[in-house]
């Protein structure tokens with residue numbers, strides 16, 4: 136298929152940046168979206184132009200690095216997928232495709248489609264550690280009984296890959312789904328209880344300091360999240376935070 | 383552990399939006415109940431209105447909470463909207479908001495501002511005359527001998543009878559309120575941290591019923607007086 140691509144080009148963090156049109160031809164419907172980008176970049180390199188920078192690593196939907204805002208949606212039109220898992224069969228011959236970086240004040244553009252998501256790392260760091268005995272005579276994992284229901288919910292929350300699609304898609308650039316998942320994965324387990332109160336307070340304080348917006352419960356994040364992280368994690372964080380704040 | 387918190391956190395701000403929203407919804411229900419009486423019995427409506435206008439508990443506890451809630455709710459709503467706008471400096475060239483969130487949830491500021499404009503009209507219609515009677519004419523009881531005992535009912539009827547433009551504005555405003563509550567009712571539960579697989583579906587259903595029935599009730603009262611007098 137032949138496509139027209141409208142891609143955000145920005146030389147550096149300080150450059151103003153603009154949308155630029157490109158044409159690609161002979162794209163197979165079996166290609167992944169990133170392979171289509173590879174074709175474009177080869178074309179650009181052959182004609183002596185600067186290739187489009189974009190983040191990618193695993194190309195199997197687990198690292199969360201392939202941030203692209205495609206045709207107005209994070210990771211493109213297919214739900215529950217990352218950009219690397221999106222295939223060209225989701226598009227039609229002759230389509231015009233908008234490709235933009237994930238946009239938020241807390242995700243500054245480094246170059247083209249590459250954004251700096253280290254604000255997420257700082258939020259995780261502010262959550263700190265959990266108290267477990269690692270002195271050599273480590274307890275058997277099964278010695279601490281955990282209800283299956285709680286273990287499942289904690290695992291679901293831990294499935295978050297930190298991709299930032301929730302922020303990119305949110306009309307408020309809110310990071311509540313990500314932070315909700317990171318608070319929940321510990322809040323649900325007995326090992327996470329010792330620091331539970333400080334964890335929620337500190338992670339929320341860091342989230343606010345990074346300049347993410349305020350959640351208005353539109354639910355867009357849950358729909359666009361490639362890992363199906365549930366809004367109930369945000370409610371759990373609100374509970375953890377509010378009950379901690381009045382303790 | 384030292385807190386990095388400066389001022390109210392984003393979650394604290396949201397909780398206040400939700401709590402003031404809850405109070406406003408409670409107020410709507412109470413207001414509607416009294417308005418409904420006006421369809422059935424003008425005298426009873428006057429009595430109840432008089433009670434609400436003079437009862438110290440209503441005047442000095444509920445009314446200040448209401449005023450605080452209204453002001454806080456819309457002032458913070460606008461401030462949050464401003465902050466949220468600042469959180470994305472460069473906008474998308476292409477953004478499909480409708481692909482993943484309802485119109486209502488994305489336009490709370492639009493429906494909210496429409497309700498605010500209505501409140502201004504409402505103050506002009508009912509509250510300013512009331513203050514005039516109480517504080518300018520000095521009739522604190524609202525019922526001095528010689529004052530018209532039926533003024534509440536007459537005021538109400540007078541505002542709607544033969545006033546198609548006001549009735550139309552009224553209807554539009556309540557459609558906007560309905561849109562506000564279609565998202566707001568269930569959203570407020572999520573904001574204060576309540577989300578359960580068991581009851582959240584029920585809350586969403588109740589929210590839809592509330593968001594349609596309550597504004598429809600207000601509209602009904604206006605239409606009855608418009609067509610009956």
Ligand code: HEM
Pocket residue numbers: 349350351352396397399400401403404406407410455456457459460462463490491493494495497498562563565566567569570571573574
């Ligand atoms: C009787 C009138 C009103 C009622 C019953 C009401 C109710 C609510 C409720 C229940 C919410 C959800 C709160 C949450 O998600 O936690 C809400 C949100 C909101 N309201 Fe109102 N509201 C009213 C008037 C207004 C007015 C006059 C404005 C003026 C701008 C306004 C602006 C907003 C905004 C911007 C939000 C979204 C904020 C957020 O979710 O953080 N509302 N409202």
Ligand code: SF4
Pocket residue numbers: 199294295296297298299300301302312313316356359360361362363364
């Ligand atoms: S919550 Fe979902 S969308 Fe947000 S960072 Fe985690 S995996 Fe990505």
Ligand code: FES
Pocket residue numbers: 190191192193194195196197198199200201217218219220
């Ligand atoms: S490249 Fe790893 S998730 Fe897409």
